[in-house]
Amino acid sequence: MPTSSLSLIPAAVVPSPSPTLLAAAQRKLLDAQVPQLLRLTAFLRLSCAALDTPGAYSRLLQSLYQTHPEWMKTCEITGEGTLYSTEPAIQQLLAPVLQLHMLAAVLLAA
Secondary structure (H helix, E strand, O other), rough: OOOOOOOOOOOHOOOOOOEEEEHHHHHHHHOOOOOOOHHHHHHHHHHHHHHHHOHHHHHHHHHHHHHHOOOOHEEEEEEOEEEEEHHHHHHHHHHHHHHHHHHHHHHHHH
């Protein structure tokens, strides 16, 4: 069972996510004019940038490709601007990014 590539980041160290970067990530993901692979990678790149943790994006992509070389074909884009994978191992790898977006939504709602 894969472990998240971002799991090396202790929860206490994760900074408050950048709402600007996360909003940009969601806009990129929802842009139907762009091919799906570019939408997915832009979403992940911007989401990882919000962590302000060097190498997070590279580690995540490496883990995704090692787990399932065609991981992007298992992903669906939701109407809310997030990802869902039908492959549990890929969903587990995406979980920290998705949790980051949920945290940002909660912080913005407060």
